[in-house]
Amino acid sequence: MFTFDQLAGFIAVAEELHFGRAAERLNMTQPPLSRQIQKLEKAVGAELLERDNRKVQLTAAGRAFLDEARRLMALASRAPVTARRIASGRSGLLRIGFTAASGFSILGPLLEEITATLPDVDIDLQELVTGEQIAGLLSGELDLGLARPPFDNEIFDSHLLYREAMVLAVPSGHPLAGLNRDITEKDLRDAPLIMHSSTQARYFYDLVVRMIPIQHSNVVHTVSQILTMVSLVAAKRGVAFVPHSATLLGVHGVEFLPLESSVNDPVELHAIWTRTITNPALALALRTLDFQEN
Amino acid sequence: MFTFDQLAGFIAVAEELHFGRAAERLNMTQPPLSRQIQKLEKAVGAELLERDNRKVQLTAAGRAFLDEARRLMALASRAPVTARRIASGRSGLLRIGFTAASGFSILGPLLEEITATLPDVDIDLQELVTGEQIAGLLSGELDLGLARPPFDNEIFDSHLLYREAMVLAVPSGHPLAGLNRDITEKDLRDAPLIMHSSTQARYFYDLVVRMIPIQHSNVVHTVSQILTMVSLVAAKRGVAFVPHSATLLGVHGVEFLPLESSVNDPVELHAIWTRTITNPALALALRTLDFQEN
DNA sequence: TAAACATGATGCCCTCCGGGTATCACTCGA
DNA sequence: TCGAGTGATACCCGGAGGGCATCATGTTTA
Numbered sequence: 001m002f003t004f005d006q007l008a009g010f011i012a013v014a015e016e017l018h019f020g021r022a023a024e025r026l027n028m029t030q031p032p033l034s035r036q037i038q039k040l041e042k043a044v045g046a047e048l049l050e051r052d053n054r055k056v057q058l059t060a061a062g063r064a065f066l067d068e069a070r071r072l073m074a075l076a077s078r079a080p081v082t083a084r085r086i087a088s089g090r091s092g093l094l095r096i097g098f099t100a101a102s103g104f105s106i107l108g109p110l111l112e113e114i115t116a117t118l119p120d121v122d123i124d125l126q127e128l129v130t131g132e133q134i135a136g137l138l139s140g141e142l143d144l145g146l147a148r149p150p151f152d153n154e155i156f157d158s159h160l161l162y163r164e165a166m167v168l169a170v171p172s173g174h175p176l177a178g179l180n181r182d183i184t185e186k187d188l189r190d191a192p193l194i195m196h197s198s199t200q201a202r203y204f205y206d207l208v209v210r211m212i213p214i215q216h217s218n219v220v221h222t223v224s225q226i227l228t229m230v231s232l233v234a235a236k237r238g239v240a241f242v243p244h245s246a247t248l249l250g251v252h253g254v255e256f257l258p259l260e261s262s263v264n265d266p267v268e269l270h271a272i273w274t275r276t277i278t279n280p281a282l283a284l285a286l287r288t289l290d291f292q293e294n
Numbered sequence: 295m296f297t298f299d300q301l302a303g304f305i306a307v308a309e310e311l312h313f314g315r316a317a318e319r320l321n322m323t324q325p326p327l328s329r330q331i332q333k334l335e336k337a338v339g340a341e342l343l344e345r346d347n348r349k350v351q352l353t354a355a356g357r358a359f360l361d362e363a364r365r366l367m368a369l370a371s372r373a374p375v376t377a378r379r380i381a382s383g384r385s386g387l388l389r390i391g392f393t394a395a396s397g398f399s400i401l402g403p404l405l406e407e408i409t410a411t412l413p414d415v416d417i418d419l420q421e422l423v424t425g426e427q428i429a430g431l432l433s434g435e436l437d438l439g440l441a442r443p444p445f446d447n448e449i450f451d452s453h454l455l456y457r458e459a460m461v462l463a464v465p466s467g468h469p470l471a472g473l474n475r476d477i478t479e480k481d482l483r484d485a486p487l488i489m490h491s492s493t494q495a496r497y498f499y500d501l502v503v504r505m506i507p508i509q510h511s512n513v514v515h516t517v518s519q520i521l522t523m524v525s526l527v528a529a530k531r532g533v534a535f536v537p538h539s540a541t542l543l544g545v546h547g548v549e550f551l552p553l554e555s556s557v558n559d560p561v562e563l564h565a566i567w568t569r570t571i572t573n574p575a576l577a578l579a580l581r582t583l584d585f586q587e588n
Numbered sequence: 589t590a591a592a593c594a595t596g597a598t599g600c601c602c603t604c605c606g607g608g609t610a611t612c613a614c615t616c617g618a
Numbered sequence: 619t620c621g622a623g624t625g626a627t628a629c630c631c632g633g634a635g636g637g638c639a640t641c642a643t644g645t646t647t648a
């Protein structure tokens with residue numbers, strides 16, 4: 001196998017067609033350059049230059065090999081640059097998981113800020129519920145999640161994106177919509193309820209149960225995604241507790257009513273990521289977004 | 295700058311994710327391999343592998359650099375192969391000049407033989423009169439010519455392709471066409487004549503003058519290309535002496551009549567090339583065509 | 589919980605590769 | 619015919635890189 005030095009030497013001689021001048025260009029003397037070319041020709045197995053004690057010219061094989069040599073040198077000089085770009089985080093891939101509701105609120109501005117500052121970072125997006133995001137982050141299939149609590153603060157670092165109110169989704173024209181006041185526990189005593197899964201959507205389930213004593217006999221559906229809930233409300237299957245950002249989903253035939261609540265804006269959305277960051281693009285993105293100091 | 299050995303080492307470690315096994319695969323011991331990778335990382339300017347005293351894994355930059363490294367190695371191993379193919383003549387470029395008439399006779403079979411034996415040799419074809427071919431061969435713009443004498447036998451080597459008769463081209467329905475015998479000098483005493491240029495088509499000019507005493511007052515046109523002559527005959531501008539292969543040009547409105555001649559088939563076509571062959575593809579083609587021994 | 593094991597990094601030695609200087613061999617032009 | 623120009627060769631020397639022995643550290647096992 002030949003070396004990059006030999007290739008550089010050959011290119012110089014091929015361009016100068018003169019060993020002395022080529023050696024000067026390479027900041028070396030002529031003899032080692034001669035031997036370099038000899039070694040290269042031996043390694044390639046073909047005569048590349050025709051030397052005539054008076055002039056030097058390329059052989060047919062030499063012309064072809066010159067092309068390849070230039071290609072090799074170009075590739076070799078580009079490779080470290082791209083590697084460094086990726087190591088520094090200015091280039092690379094960021095895999096982001098997000099919930100359906102966050103997709104309509106915070107995701108857009110967030111992506112805009114990332115792409116404006118880090119234009120060479122590719123972004124993979126996946127709509128996932130919080131549980132799937134946590135699994136993805138742990139397995140390394142995801143770099144960043146936009147998810148709800150709870151998550152293990154030993155493993156994950158996080159940044160609170162926003163808090164929002166819980167509202168009641170009802171079909172258009174529902175009697176409760178005419179009340180023009182905050183909905184209370186009593187209003188819901190006999191309403192058919194579309195409820196969050198206590199396992200898949202634990203966060204919402206717990207929140208609702210803390211806010212309002214539920215008549216479990218009223219529950220007609222148990223689902224895990226906000227979008228599914230709103231769709232079922234639109235289909236007049238019942239009413240549902242959803243975060244305020246669900247109003248942005250744009251589903252027709254649904255109205256959103258305020259709820260009487262002791263806590264202001266109890267629903268949280270966090271950006272979360274594993275504390276052991278291996279993706280430089282993530283590190284840089286977190287700094288860009290001011291989620292992390294240093 | 296890094297070396298190919300470092301690249302090969304990195305690829306091995308990246309594939310094995312284990313320094314010991316990678317070293318074994320490379321027929322070396324583990325310590326120098328470790329240092330090779332360190333040198334490579336220093337040269338690249340980025341950490342490529344994350345070592346953990348227990349396991350090895352690629353960094354984001356390492357994954358990207360692995361692609362480039364594989365590309366480099368592939369290119370580096372292909373380059374000598376193509377160079378050798380060209381040096382051996384099995385691949386490359388052959389630039390052939392030919393006269394219009396030879397294009398309709400010998401050129402086809404000749405090309406067929408070359409491409410059948412040397413399928414990877416590209417062929418450039420140019421229709422040129424003998425003088426232009428000789429200039430092209432001398433300047434190195436042409437490798438092989440299909441031309442007429444004379445040419446300098448000191449400079450050019452040659453191979454006689456064929457000899458052919460001279461015939462008289464006359465417009466269809468010309469009185470001479472009805473004679474049904476060889477045409478003699480006397481038949482042409484008053485015929486308007488389309489004659490070869492004494493400079494551009496010296497060979498034909500001399501041949502004709504040797505065969506038949508020309509009435510120079512009868513010459514109505516002086517041209518250098520056979521195809522032009524036949525076209526002018528078709529346009530009834532006169533009669534012309536052309537080689538037998540001109541019958542293959544397929545020009546309508548022209549008949550070809552035999553000439554009384556002392557010499558059988560006086561018109562020669564040669565393959566010619568400079569004695570100093572630099573194009574390996576030419577050397578191999580000449581041997582393939584049996585134009586040259588060894 | 590301590591000892592054996594596994595694995596990458598480091599220290600040291602030695603060989604060989606590659607660069608430098610001096611010189612040769614060959615050709616061309618005055 | 620001789621000197622200038624140019625690529626190849628001889629010889630020397632320093633440094634790069636490989637091998638062996640060993641260290642540092644984390645994991646497995648008894």
